[in-house]
Amino acid sequence: MTRRPSVGWHVATVVESSPETPSARRLVLDVPTWPGNGAGAHLDVRLTAPDGYQATRSYSVASSGPATRVVLAVDAVPDGEISPFLVNEVRAGDQIELHGPLGRYFLWPPGDGDPDSDTGVPVQLVAGGSGVVPLYAIAARHAEVGGGELRLAYSVRTPADAFFAPELTALVGAGRLRLDWVYTRATPAGWSRDAGRVTRALLQENTIPATHRPTVYCCGPTPFVEAVAGWLLELGHAPERILTERFGGS
Amino acid sequence: MQVDGNALAGILEDGFGLDLTGSRGRCAGCSGIAVLATAVVVVTPMGTVARCAACEHVLITVVTGGGRTWIGLPGLSAIEVSAIEV
Incomplete structure (x- = not known):
């Protein structure tokens, strides 16, 4: 059987592994053959056990552009096959196998970063937990190239569980992003609202109205994305302008 | 583990050389047309x-x-792919 070479596979060297939240680490990878990636892309990580057993999982990329430095932020899923290894075992100097960049559906600007695509369309990002990773990439890219209104509604358990908190705060400080936090378990001291899950009313209050016709990118655990996408439709957002990416927490 | 069609991007790219996550497909069961990224995917x-x-x-x-x-x-x-230019 002949086939074309798998040009999309790369060997990455871990340059840095640092704590991102109490359960997650940020991994900076050096991937000399990486062709660059659009904001919102993901990649597959493949691990091979000594007996040849292979497991592959998808992770969003927090960085974008032509660089061959690729940033991931990985949350350890209890009983997971790959994430506990990436979070607890992998250290600088280790090598891992990657396939990517992948996932043109979830990119901003839409259409593989087509320069002719309309970056003036308002963008609403809705993140649950580590689902903020591709949305942080989009926010950072948007801040760089400019565009229409940009807003992020970010649901996390507690302030300590927020990914890319200093970076997001800096984007807010620079006037490039409007950020609305929803804390589900514990809030910062003096927070105006009690901790609690996102509701339809809370979503409406903290997002760009449907009448502004934003493109909405929603990423998080499956139940979170299902709930948010359903409410967005009820609030009048068109289905084709709601882009979703779900991951399994268990 | 339940995810969605975005997680198929790598497998389909490996097999067919195309990123199909943004492609629309037609379900043989209900004839509904949807973007592949929105499919319900279970990985075991x-x-x-x-x-x-x-x-x-x-x-x-x-x-x-x-x-x-x-x-x-x-x-x-059925599945949608970009038109091939000759």
Whole structure:
């Protein structure tokens, strides 16, 4: 059987592994053959056990552009096959196998970063937990190239569980992003609202109205994305302008 | 582990050389048309199954072993790709 070479596979060297939240680490990878990636892309990580057993999982990329430095932020899923290894075992100097960049559906600007695509369309990002990773990439890219209104509604358990908190705060400080936090378990001291899950009313209050016709990118655990996408439709957002990416927490 | 069609991007890119996450497909079960990224995907050590988000019909199966991957498309009656320019 002949086939074309798998040009999309790369060997990455871990340059840095640092704590991102109490359960997650940020991994900076050096991937000399990486062709660059659009904001919102993901990649597959493949691990091979000594007996040849292979497991592959998808992770969003927090960085974008032509660089061959690729940033991931990985949350350890209890009983997971790959994430506990990436979070607890992998250290600088280790090598891992990657396939990517992948996932043109979830990119901003839409259409593989087509320069002719309309970056003036308002963008609403809705993140649950580590689902903020591709949305942080989009926010950072948007801040760089400019565009229409940009807003992020970010649901996390507690302030300590927020990914890319200093970076997001800096984007807010620079006037490039409007950020609305929803804390589900514990809030910062003096927070105006009690901790609690996102509701339809809370979503409406903290997002760009449907009448502004934003493109909405929603990423998080499956139940979170299902709930948010359903409410967005009820609030009048068109289905084709709601882009979703779900991951399994268990 | 339940995810969605975005997680099929790597497998389908490996098999067909195309990123199909943004492509629309037609379900052979309900004839509904939806973007592949919105399919309901379950990943297990045995393999990966993608189902129609509307009717749960099995769209795609993926099994890997012995250095080979079998991609089944039992429930996709059509899939959209970019026009090939000659």
